[in-house]
Amino acid sequence: MASRDSREYEFIPRIINPVKMKRARFFAADGHVRESRKVLVEKMPWLVTDVLPDPQSVLAAVSGEPSVFLFDDTGLAILDAKALRSRSPDSVFVLLSFQPYIQFAPPQAAAQKYPYTTGADLVFAVNRDAFPPESIILPAVRAAEDLLNIKKHSSLRRFIFHIVDDEPRWFSQFLPVLYAIIGQRADVMITRTYEESLSFLFGVEEESKIRAESRLPRGHGDDVVCLITDIFFPKGDELQSGAGRDLIRLVNRRFPRIPVIIASKAKEAHELQGLGFVLPKGDPGSLEKLREHILNFTGMGDFLVSDDEGRELHRAKNIQEICGILLQAEKDNEEARRLRQLLENYGDKDKFSTWLYMHSYRELGDRLRPRRSRGRELITLLKRNLQVEIARLDRTPLAMGGEKIFHLPDLLAALRSLPPETIQPYSDNDIISSWLDRRGYPELAEELRPIHGSGTELRQTLVEIVDKWITVYRERDSRP
Structure with a gap:
């Protein structure tokens, strides 16, 4: 019998989207939209992509496989979207719109002027300058896959970034950045009205119908790891209401653990600073600020301990460094007592378990999430469980x-020797990055996360990056 010290433990990656899109079908008059298919062929080679020539061929393209249909304005306008939807229940319809009015308008206003927009599940802005179709197509397909899994297919515990905004132009600017940050660690859900947002979070469309005891099974609020919302979007018949203020206050009250990013340049946003992080949407440098905030406060990056005024006190890149923070909290002095109080608050807001989930310690996150210990008991509980995981790494x-x-070095050797087609799904599904996160190499994981492709080019890219970071870690006296 093998000794206890020689026992191996299975690494079980967390797959957030068990249902993968199998087909991407284009029906568009615009040549640039059709040409963006080449990006999917290169970056999502598992997708079967085709360009359909006329409405009849679209309606005939019925498949039981999960599919995304990609339209421009002309394509969706001349199509019987209802007929297609009835034949393709596992499909998501995406509109890539060149119409400036649609790019800025709330959904109700867009539907009045351009009725075909009601046939789309997701709407993105495209143009020849800031938002060329080839730069939007990847996040559009990924958002479609997220939507399909959230709504229809996955009963697994999910991690969702909830985006609330009524302007498709913002999605085209923002989602490429967001997906590069989160990789396959979380899904994205887009809602464009107050009622849609309530339905997603709470399972009801009126605030008066929210009951605390029933909110979790009916809505997805318990799965949301970050709310990113504008201030102004439709509520009822009011297309430019300040519904964001109501939504932010409601989420703060019902889900105080959810970090809120207020994406708005309106002066009203600054009145809500105490309820969330204000991001001046569209300002120079705003997307980099967004990236930094997401990494610091949603469990995606380092484990950050801040005081009540937001001053950073401790930062940990891995569970060994988190254990170091816990050792400081065990001490018998005033500073340690204040640190224990902060960590109690972190426990109440599920910050430990969320960070563990995001860094591929799923089983440990599941064990700790329902626990509600206090003071030294909390520190002992955390330290004991983290030390067990450290021993298993x-x-x-x-x-x-x-x-x-x-x-x-084992990873580098495997990347050099294994066939590219063997490596590819481990890259596509963030399995390599997830394992690296768990092993305490977050910088390498972050650099690998947005890389997709196929063939020898993918393998060579991965080899070069891993080889580079082995040198970096050795120079830091780490343990590659």
Whole structure:
């Protein structure tokens, strides 16, 4: 019998979208939209993509496979979208709109002027300058896959960024950045009205119908890890209402653990500063500020401990460094007592379990999430569980193509020797990055996360990046 010290533990990656899009079908008059298909062929090679020539061929393109239909304004305007939807229940319809009015208008106003917009599940702005179709197509397809999984297919615990805005132009600017940050660690859900937002979060369309005891099973609020919302979007018949203020206050009251990003340049946003992080939407540097905030406050990046005024006190890149923070909290002095109080608040807001989930410690997150300990008992509980995981790290290999990978040199050797088609799904599904996060190499994980492709080019890119970071970590006296 193997000794306890030699036991191996299985690394089980968390797949957020168990249902993958299988087909991407284009019906568009605009040549640039049709040409964007080449991006999917290169970056999402598992997708079967085709360009359909006329409405009859679209209606005939019925498939039981999960599919995304991509239209421009002309394509969707001349199509019987209802007929297609009735034949393709596992499909998502995406409109890539060149119409300036649609790009800025609330959905109700757009529908009045351009009725065909009601046939789309998702609407993105495209043009020849800031939003060329080839730069929007990847996040559009990914958002369609997220929507399909959230609404129809997955009963798994989910992690969702909830985006509330009525302008498709903002989605085209923002989603490419967001997906590059989150990779396959979380989904994105877009709502464009107050009622849609309530329905998603609470399962009702009127605030008066929210009952605290029933909100979790009926809505998705418990799965949301960040709310990013504008101030002004439709509520009822009022197309330019300040519904964002109501939504922010409601989420703060019902889900105080959810970090809120207020994406607005309106002066009203600054009145809500105490309820969320104000991001001046569209300002120079705003997307970089967004990236930094998401990494720091949604569990995606370092584990950050801040005081009540927002001053950073401690930062940890891995569970070993989190244990170091816990050791400081064990001390018998006033500073340690204040740190314990802060960590109690973190526990109440599920910040420990969320960080663990995002860094591929799913089982540990599940164990800790329902626990509500206080003071030294909390510190002891956390430290004991983290130390168990630390002891297992060197015995939890990444299994890839029959190879067991324990350390970075093992990963480099496997990437060099395995066929590209074996490596590709591990890259596409963030499995390599998830394992690296767990092993305490977050910088390398972040650099690999947005990389997609196929063939020898993908393999060579991965090899070069891993080789570079092995050198970096060695110079830092880490343990590659």
